[in-house]
Amino acid sequence: MAASTDAPPGARTHLPGEPGVWVFILGDMLMFAAFFVVFVYYRRQDVPLFVHSQSTLNQHFGAINTLLMLTSSWFVALAIHSARAHVAKLCSRFFVLAFLCGLGFVVIKFFEYREKIHAGIMLTTNDFYMYYYMFTGLHLMHVLIGMGVLTYLTSIARGGDFQAKNLNVLESGASFWHMVDILWIVLFALLYLMK
Numbered sequence: 001m002a003a004s005t006d007a008p009p010g011a012r013t014h015l016p017g018e019p020g021v022w023v024f025i026l027g028d029m030l031m032f033a034a035f036f037v038v039f040v041y042y043r044r045q046d047v048p049l050f051v052h053s054q055s056t057l058n059q060h061f062g063a064i065n066t067l068l069m070l071t072s073s074w075f076v077a078l079a080i081h082s083a084r085a086h087v088a089k090l091c092s093r094f095f096v097l098a099f100l101c102g103l104g105f106v107v108i109k110f111f112e113y114r115e116k117i118h119a120g121i122m123l124t125t126n127d128f129y130m131y132y133y134m135f136t137g138l139h140l141m142h143v144l145i146g147m148g149v150l151t152y153l154t155s156i157a158r159g160g161d162f163q164a165k166n167l168n169v170l171e172s173g174a175s176f177w178h179m180v181d182i183l184w185i186v187l188f189a190l191l192y193l194m195k
Contacts, residue, residue, distance in 0.1 A: 016080070016171035016172075016174070016175055018168060018169075018172045021172040021175055021176065022175070024176075025175060025176065025179045028142075028179065029179065029182075029183070032183055032186070035134075035135060036186060036190060039135070040190075042131070043194075046127065049127065049128060050128045051195070053125075053126060053128035053129060053132075054128065054191065054192065054194075056121065057132075057191065057192055058115060059192060061108050061109075061111065061115075062112075062188050062191070062192040063188075063192075064104075064108055065105050065108050065109065065184065065188070066184065068101045068102075069101070069180070069181045069184045069185070070185075071101050072097075072098040072099075072101030072105075072177070072181065073098075073177065073178050075094045075095070075098035075101065076094070076095070076098045076150075076174045076177050077174070077178075078090075078094045079091045079092075079095045079098065079153070079170070080170060080171060080174050082094060082157075083157065083167055083170050088158065088159070088160035088162070091157040091162075091170075092154050092157035092158045095150050095153050095154040095157055096154055098150055098177065099147055099151065099154065102143055102146060102147045102150065103147065105143055105184075106140065106143060106144065106147075109140055109143075116129075131191075135191070136187065136191070139180070139183055139184060139187055142179075142180045142183065146176060146177050146180045149173045149176055149177065153169070153170055153174070156169060156170060157170070
């Protein structure tokens with residue numbers, strides 16, 4: 001007979017990290033959701049312009065960055081799993097790998113921006129590119145902050161102290177990084193794929 005997967009009566013559901021971090025994440029996601037609604041609204045006002053501008057984006061850069069973000073989130077999830085199992089060496093390695101994925105994202109974004117600027121495509125070129133630079137630039141700032149968070153989480157993991165307080169910090173940082181990943185997935189769909 002298979003064991004029940006239901007939680008025992010009276011058991012509390014565990015929300016990873018600090019509640020305050022979740023308030024911040026919710027606020028950040030609501031802000032981006034408002035941006036996305038504005039983008040879709042203005043896209044409907046001039047679909048040909050947005051479709052033509054979208055066709056000039058480098059799909060390969062966008063796809064590689066999507067793969068990097070998804071992989072980094074996977075590494076962060078593995079790091080948290082290792083922390084809960086009190087395996088410091090693996091935990092810190094997974095955080096470093098997630099950081100390297102983030103660094104790869106930044107490098108790809110640099111080349112993507114450079115390609116656009118060399119082609120004379122700037123923030124003021126048209127409405128699509130105004131949104132493209134604003135949204136991806138704001139997201140890039142989140143990635144850079146997230147890389148700082150991952151660096152801090154790596155230092156905690158190397159210390160090997162996975163008591164409740166430190167585990168809470170690790171989960172909070174991991175939750176922030178997952179939010180950054182989710183935001184990119186939506187941005188990739190909106191800017192690169194939406195027809």
